[in-house]
Amino acid sequence: MAKRILITGAAGFLASHLCDRFIKEGYEVIGMDNLITGNLKNIEHLFKLPNFEFYHHDVTTFVHVPGKLDYILHFASPASPIDYLKIPIQTLKVGSLGTLHLLGLAKEKKARILIASTSEVYGDPQVHPQNEEYYGNVSSTGPRGVYDEAKRFQESLTMAYHRFHGLETRIARIFNTYGPRMRLNDGRVIPAFIGQALRGEDLTVFGDGNQTRSFCYVDDQVEGIYRLLLSDYSEPVNIGNPEEITIKDFAEEIIKLTGTNQKIVYKELPKDDPMQRQPDITRAKQVLGWEPKISRSEGMKITYDYFKNLSKEELKKSEHKDFSKHIRR
Structure with missing residues (x-):
């Protein structure tokens, strides 16, 4: 009998790729998303499959899934600064109440649960690499x-359920990930740099551009998460690409990749933006x-081609497409 997995935040960038992976591996996949930041276009290709179903639901209220569950992946959360600064209360609630409800569901179903944490738990780090x-x-x-702090609390709550209830838990600390289906x-x-390049705008770098990031292509990230879920390891695990680059140098790479002649413009660094x-x-x-x-060169070419081929007409069409017959509420 096929294993059954619930994936929250399923219509988001990373979780939609995880839905693909577990479908490919022969699982029955239940996607769940309240669509605050997710886009159903990311998973519309799965709606026709008999081993995929979708629930339009907010995990901060309660979570009920009929039948057995073998695994849960909790990826429901805004993940970009624009989103979580715009909806701060919902961000805190999905990290706290949402996590509480899903840990309770995992306990009820005797399911293994993997929590999507983030490199942001390190803040502006004084240890490098982290x-x-x-x-x-x-x-x-x-x-x-x-x-x-939502993610830090999420980790604490997860470990409490692991230690007190003996729940099988996994924690993935996810570093910057990119690829098709980003917004x-x-x-x-x-996406900010590529969007500016496609619109013919100058590329905006905050601060002096010497802050660093490390970018992991989505297929690599999915493989790491898949292996972590099926492992026997319950402590947090960093999953990311250790190849580091300054934002200024990365902007130059984008200009070269896109073949544009934009300049780099500098603006004030946002508060608490990590330097490394x-x-x-x-x-x-x-x-x-x-x-x-x-x-990075291979992954960025794929990502740029995806965005370049995503016309305004296709974007407009995807936003208004009727998916209602596929949604369980």
């Missing part, structure tokens, strides 16, 4: 605290036998 033993440098009252207007570095971000993936290598395989 390993899982580092406690972080986070402002609980700053504007980014609604996301950072051009979600405020993250890659690079994962130490020693634990992932040792525990999961995982490390990223896809180079």
Whole structure:
């Protein structure tokens, strides 16, 4: 009998790729999303499949899924600064109440649950690269605290259920991930730069551009999460690409990739924006036998081609398409 998995945030960028992976592996997949930031176009190709169903639902209210569940992936959360600064209360609620409800469901169903945490638990780090033993440098009252602290609380609650109830839990600390299905207007570095290049605008770099990021292609990220879910390891695991680059140098790469002649313009650095971000993936290598395989040049070409081929007409059409017959509420 096929294993059955619930994936929250299923219409989002990363979780939609996870839906694809588990369908490919022969699982029965239940997608769940309240569509605050998700887009049903990301999973519309799955609606015709007998082993996929979708619930339009907000996990902060309650969560009920009839029948057995073997696994749960909790990916329901705004993940870009534009989103979580616009909807801060919902961000805090999905990290706290949503996580509580899904841990309760996992306990009821005797299911293994993987929580999508983030490199943002490290805040503006004073340790570089960041390993899982580092406690972080986070402002609980700053504007980014609604996301950072929601994820930190999420990890604490997950470990409490693991230790007190013996629940099988996994925690993935996800670093910057990119690829097809990202939103051009979600405020993250890659879609922001590509969107500006496609519109013929100058590329905006905040601060002096010497802050660093490390970008992991989505297929590599999915493979790491898949291996972590099926592993026997319950402590947090960094999943990301350790190849570090400054934002200024990355902007130059985008200009070269797109063949445009835009300039780089500099604006004030947002409050609490981390200056360094690079994962130490020693634990992932040792525990999961995982490390990223896809180079940034290869992944960025695929990503740019995706955005370049996404015409305004297609975007408008996708926003108004009627998916109601496929949705369970």
